[in-house]
Amino acid sequence: MLLTTEDQLVNEIASWLKKNFSTGILSAERVRRGLRNEKWIVKTNKGRFFVKSYHPGRFKMHDPEFRSKLENALQLQLLFYQSGGPCPEPLTLDGSCMHILPCGRYMTVMTCCPGAMVPAGMIGEHRMHSLGRAAADMHAVWESAATLGIGAAVPLGEPVWRLSREEMEHTWEVSWDAARDSSERVRNALQLQKTIVDSLGDDEFTPLTVGWAHLDLWADNLLFEGDALAAIVDFDRARYSFPALDLGRAILSGTLSERGFRKDAVVAFTEGYRRMRPLPPGSLLKAIKYVWCLESLWWIQPSFESSSVVPVRFAEEMIHTAERWEQLDALLGDI
Template identity: 30%
Template sequence: MSESTATIRDEILQSITDIFGIGIDDSHQIDQGYLNLKWKIETDIGSLFAKQYNKTRYPEHLVQGLEISLSHQNDLYNQGIRVPQLFQQQGQYVLRTPSQERYVLMRSCQGEILQPGTANAHQMYSLGKTTGYMHKLLNSHRAKQPLHWNIRSKEEMQKHWERRWSDAVSMGCEKTLAALEIQRDIIDETDIGLFSGCEQGWCHWDLFVDNILFTPNSVSAVLDFDRLNYV
């Protein structure tokens, strides 16, 4: 662990104690994800999970969007969806240390991350039921919002692809070139018009195997609502 990582960890752990009066027994860093630091923390009230929001990945102007996403997570928890219980201070879910390190704190959830393609029929049924109900609740009685992301036209996709191809050629990156060849085939074969009639609404937007915990027969938790948005 680098000295800077240890400093951030220690400041966040002290902040948790100062804000919530929680006694910290131990912490274990989780090496997963991009840039954001994460820890599982053993405390006098049980196991918790803390995630620091890296200032490069999440500059300050994105924090309000995080607050909205986390407020949806909190609403889902209160309505019985299996998501982590968040801690908040004065109505804010993004917590801050004295030096303005931003982090989120929640209860740790039990369960196992599965390898893609290994879920059994009971787990898949539970996943469909859980995510269907979750998105139904997300879109109940909520006003329509501006779209967070618009699908590019095929022409825009092709121009973007050509720029990336040129960059990969100049760098001589064979792995990227091979991936771009596959992507070009997908772009050529995709009818973008199919998406014009899609329903708009709030969705998790990062729902893949690393963000779902399972018991042997069901979903035990849906994780990581940071990217939840109106799309």
């Protein structure tokens, strides 16, 4: 039977740390961000650590295949850390980054990184430049490891998040049917979405270059100190996919406000990325459009206005991008 109370979980985590790492917890501060998974910053006699307990109602932890994918994502994080990348170091036991408590809960423990989050849409030029360099370095590390056939970086199957016109059209029809009683704003957003979907050419559905990607590179998963990126966190979604999706997601999250894209910050990000890896002109625009095609169908839902802060932010990004769709080529196409 899975334990559910916070005190019980913290006690089991404390016993696990004591037994396996001779580490004693002095205090545990709950981090109340994200969906359902329990998280703490724990102060110990060996420093501060971040602990995440995977809630069975959030992830399919009963599924060995899913657990394997999650373990692989944490191993990719470890590879990036070992290369000198700005991210926490997962603690391993018998080679594994994911651990099981006596109660049956799975968890991961990693070092704490300094820095603070910056609100979405407000990441400045210097910080975006630093993020661009780190994203390029992360992609390069994983690409190199894949070429060498190193463990977690060996591609497994087909890339995830491939676009399909048929799936987009079907998903839109389902949302539209469910939005009969939704607000005018929701229905207008869905109508604009349909207009864009109908206008998409075959080029928009051409797969991007494949490789390992973080796939959750947004403001809440970035820590900054001063003008520099201090850490990328939360690698749980890292999968074999399209690395350019990280670029599109970072730009949408970091530079898009109600006034539109802050072009100077977009340029700074691409300049940082190009310091480490090639990025042909036009690639960023394609990445942004690809991300929109994927995510707009996730976030522009009939009930999004009553959702929590994070889904609303993502939905607003999709709507603001859609409202500027016709101007994207002129604004970002030459970057």
